[in-house]
Amino acid sequence: MSMPFYVSPEQSMKDKADYARKGIARGRSAVVLQYDGGILFVADNISRTLHKISELYDRIAFAAVGRYNEFENLRQMGVRLADVRGYAYDRSDVSGRVLANIYAQTLGTVFSESNKPWEVEIVVAEVGDDAASDQIYRITFDGSVVDEQGYLAMGGSAEQVTTALKERFDKDASLGAAVNAAVHALRHENGEERDLDSSGLEVAVLERGRREHRKFRRVTGDRLTSLMEEGAASGGADPAQDSAAEEPGGGSQDRTNGS
Amino acid sequence: MSEAFDGGGQLPAAFMNPGTSSFAELLGVVAPDLLPTARELPQGATTTHMTPEATTIVALTFPDGVVLAGDRRATTGNVIANRDVDKLYRTDEFSAVAIAGAAGVGIEMAKLFQVELEHYEKMEGRSLSLEGKANRLATMIRGNLPMALQGFVVLPLLVGYDTDRGLGRIFSYDAVGGRSEEHDYHTIGSGAVYARGSLKKLFGDDLAEEDAVRVALQALYDAADDDSATGGPDLHRKIYPLVDVITEDGHRRMAEEDVARLATAVVEERAQRPDGPRAPLR
Numbered sequence: 001m002s003m004p005f006y007v008s009p010e011q012s013m014k015d016k017a018d019y020a021r022k023g024i025a026r027g028r029s030a031v032v033l034q035y036d037g038g039i040l041f042v043a044d045n046i047s048r049t050l051h052k053i054s055e056l057y058d059r060i061a062f063a064a065v066g067r068y069n070e071f072e073n074l075r076q077m078g079v080r081l082a083d084v085r086g087y088a089y090d091r092s093d094v095s096g097r098v099l100a101n102i103y104a105q106t107l108g109t110v111f112s113e114s115n116k117p118w119e120v121e122i123v124v125a126e127v128g129d130d131a132a133s134d135q136i137y138r139i140t141f142d143g144s145v146v147d148e149q150g151y152l153a154m155g156g157s158a159e160q161v162t163t164a165l166k167e168r169f170d171k172d173a174s175l176g177a178a179v180n181a182a183v184h185a186l187r188h189e190n191g192e193e194r195d196l197d198s199s200g201l202e203v204a205v206l207e208r209g210r211r212e213h214r215k216f217r218r219v220t221g222d223r224l225t226s227l228m229e230e231g232a233a234s235g236g237a238d239p240a241q242d243s244a245a246e247e248p249g250g251g252s253q254d255r256t257n258g259s
Numbered sequence: 260m261s262e263a264f265d266g267g268g269q270l271p272a273a274f275m276n277p278g279t280s281s282f283a284e285l286l287g288v289v290a291p292d293l294l295p296t297a298r299e300l301p302q303g304a305t306t307t308h309m310t311p312e313a314t315t316i317v318a319l320t321f322p323d324g325v326v327l328a329g330d331r332r333a334t335t336g337n338v339i340a341n342r343d344v345d346k347l348y349r350t351d352e353f354s355a356v357a358i359a360g361a362a363g364v365g366i367e368m369a370k371l372f373q374v375e376l377e378h379y380e381k382m383e384g385r386s387l388s389l390e391g392k393a394n395r396l397a398t399m400i401r402g403n404l405p406m407a408l409q410g411f412v413v414l415p416l417l418v419g420y421d422t423d424r425g426l427g428r429i430f431s432y433d434a435v436g437g438r439s440e441e442h443d444y445h446t447i448g449s450g451a452v453y454a455r456g457s458l459k460k461l462f463g464d465d466l467a468e469e470d471a472v473r474v475a476l477q478a479l480y481d482a483a484d485d486d487s488a489t490g491g492p493d494l495h496r497k498i499y500p501l502v503d504v505i506t507e508d509g510h511r512r513m514a515e516e517d518v519a520r521l522a523t524a525v526v527e528e529r530a531q532r533p534d535g536p537r538a539p540l541r
Contacts, residue, residue, distance in 0.1 A: 055381055077274045079381045083282055087374050088293055102270065 016117045020141035023119025024066045029155035030123075031185055032063055032148075034134055034171045035178035038127045038208040038215065042182035044156075044189070045202040053204045055216035057082040057094045059127050061206050065155030066120035066141075074103060074122060091213065096126030100137035100145055108143025117141050121154045127206035127215050131171060156189050164188040176231030179203060179219075183228065198224040282378035283371060283399065295367035296402035311340040313488030315450030316347075316357040317478045318418045318429045319462055320443060321471035324506035325418045325427025328475035329357050330450070330483060331498050332490030342490060343498050351376045352509045354392055354419035359448040361411040364403065368413055372396055389421045393430045393438055401436030416447050420505045427505060450482030450489035457481035460538040469521070472502055472513065476525050477535055492522040 007015075028044035030052055041063045043052040052071075053063045056078045064071035078099050086094045103122060111117045118141055126135040136148040151169045153161035168181035183201065187194050203219040219227065273288040286293055311333035318327045329346040332339060348356045348369040356372060358365035375395060380386040387395065396417055403413055417430040429441040444462050446454040457478040466474065476492075479500050483491030492499050499522045502513040529535060 049384065051384065054384075073275060073277070076277070076382060077270065079378065080274045080285055081270065083374055083378045083381075084286065084289060087282075087286070087370070088290065106270070 013112075016111060016115075017142060020111075020117040020119050024121055024141065024154075025156060027065050027067075027155050029153055029158060029161045029186055029189055030063050030065050031151065031153045031161065031165055031182045032123050032125055032136060033151035033165065033169060033178060033182060034131060034136075035175055035205075036172050037175060037205070039125050039134060039136065039206045040175065040178045040182060041123075041125075041202075041204045041206075042179065042186065043202040044186050044196065044200065046200045047202075051202060053202055053218075054079075055214070056099060056124070057086065058091055058213045059206060059215050060094070060096050060099060061125055061204065061216050062122065063125070063154075064120055064122040067118065070118045071120045071122060074106070074120065077106070078103065078124070096124050096135045096137060100124045100139060103139045104143045104145045106143075107139060107141060111142040123148075123152065123154065125206060127208050129208070153185060160188050160190070161185045174231070174234070175205065176227045176229075177234060178231070179224070179227050180231035198228060280379045280382035282375045285378075286371075294402075295364055295371060296399070296406065311335045311344075311362045312360055312449075313486075314346055314357075314359045314448035315446065315454050315479055315482035315486065315489040316359060316416050316448050317446045317454050317458060317475045317482075318357070318416055318441075318444060319458060319466075319471055319475060320427040320429065320464075321466045321468060322464070323427075323468060324420050324504065325429060326468070326471045326475050327355050327357055327416070327418045327503045327505070328472070328479060328500050330479050330490045330500055331493075332488065333362055334488045337487070339490075342493065342496065345501055347501050347503050347512075348373060349503065349510050349512070350392070350417075351380070351386060353386075353422060353505060354389065354417065355503045355505060355510060356396070357416045357418075357447070358413060359416070359451075360414045361406075364406060364411045365413040365415065368399055368403065369415065372399060375399075388423065389419045389428060392419065393417055393440075396430075397432060397436040397438040399436075400432050400434070404435055407434045414447055416445065418503075418505060420507065420509075422507075425507070446478065446482075448482075448489065450479075450486030453485040454478040454482040457535070461536065468504060468506075472504070472518075473521055473525070475502065476500060476518075476522055480525055480529065481535060492526055494523060494526060 030043035032041050041053040041061060043063060045052050050068060054075050056062045062075050062078055081102055082094045082099060107118060120141055122139050124137045128134045138146045138148050138152055150171055151165055153165055165181060165185035168184050183196055187196055203224055205217055205219060206215045207217055271289055273285060279285060313334045314330060316329045318325060327347055331343045333341040333344045346357050350356050350373045356369050358369055376387060376392060396415060412434045415432055419428055421428050429445050431439055431441050431445050444458045461474045461477055480491055483489040499518045502518050504511050504513055
């Protein structure tokens with residue numbers, strides 16, 4: 001087979017975009033949504049140590065889907081940038097918008113200048129003093145940024161997950177109800193009805209009211225299990241939810257961030 | 260300062276290189292001018308009183324953890340530069356640093372150490388061991404040696420709760436970064452000798468948290484009594500010593516009203532008995 005002499009920019013961009021989309025669609029999804037106490041992140045992730053959700057700075061967190069080595073690189077870059085800025089100026093001068101912009105720059109440059117685009121989609125979210133000042137940015141593989149309101153899903157079959165999430169989303173929901181809405185949405189991946197229990201989920205929150213300056217906290221083990229039960233008991237009208245066996249997370253302890 | 264981290268344009272490669280989890284190392288590459296220890300000082304410069312100094316810091320362990328307390332005075336020569344300085348820095352969930360010596364450099368170093376620990380934790384997904392934190396601080400002090408030789412000596416005191424061993428620990432440093440672990444209690448600063456005598460008499464290994472704080476306040480009172488560069492509780496201006504407590508539950512700055520209550524009690528007792536509580540003779 002001979003190489004074509006000329007590939008139009010349109011075709012080249014389209015090919016790269018298709019390639020990146022396919023790569024991202026192979027992985028499981030993650031959702032980000034507001035609840036009455038801040039912003040919740042839930043990812044379909046069985047690993048306890050390779051995270052899809054991480055802290056970037058005091059009020060800012062990161063969630064990603066796609067190729068691990070690529071988004072891990074982006075995560076480390078974000079932590080470095082945030083810490084250098086916060087140290088040079090002041091902690092309050094580090095914002096989600098700045099991080100989203102630098103991610104957009106980086107991904108945009110990789111997309112247009114290299115042969116292989118990065119197969120990642122990321123979210124940078126910053127919890128504000130009230131729900132109206134929360135910021136959620138979605139940055140895609142080509143460097144475009146969208147300022148999202150309320151909730152979003154990314155990865156695998158984002159559309160189906162988004163549709164399912166939309167049914168249950170309520171920005172004034174309690175944490176338990178929000179976790180259940182997120183799990184309900186993630187169960188709809190690829191149109192299948194999957195069983196998801198707390199051991200296959202990575203859950204974290206940016207808590208608006210937490211007293212220390214660091215708002216990010218992982219929710220794991222028994223605390224996650226009890227939140228899921230509480231959410232199912234209060235608002236769970238969905239039979240699929242009630243039937244899902246909820247087992248403690250492999251005996252792991254409730255671990256808060258920073259310990 | 261470079262434009263590297265202003266949020267526009269491309270970042271330097273150091274931001275993308277996998278490898279280091281040290282914030283100080285990263286800063287050395289992307290913005291070396293921000294490192295407190297990277298300054299060239301002119302030869303033969305005199306440095307007396309360029310930066311406020313003097314302090315008394317006391318730390319003591321108790322069965323549940325460790326108490327760190329500091330007075331509030333900063334001086335330049337025989338002048339009081341500031342009456343309400345905060346010399347204690349929460350460095351992470353389970354550790355705190357207090358500084359004595361050149362205040363300007365010391366504060367910068369405490370701030371850098373704070374970011375260093377947090378940066379490591381975020382990059383690696385787990386925090387350093389207390390031993391690791393103590394060693395990291397030693398390296399940073401060692402980096403300050405050229406400045407120390409010109410008079411800007413920084414002497415920190417690191418306290419922390421060792422989550423592996425389940426106890427509070429205290430580490431002191433010399434000007435070249437020599438690290439030693441102190442047992443039971445330690446004091447640093449210009450009033451340290453007086454505070455140490457006081458601690459020696461009042462310390463016990465079975466103190467409840469509030470009693471441990473009381474011992475720290477008595478020691479600070481004794482230091483302020485004899486050292487002009489240490490400030491005592493200022494009841495008129497409502498400026499009291501600062502007290503940090505670190506236990507299994509993490510770091511906590513003791514509420515001002517609690518310190519005020521204990522400090523006022525100490526001052527009232529001293530009105531009756533100016534030299535403070537007596538240790539039994541045998």
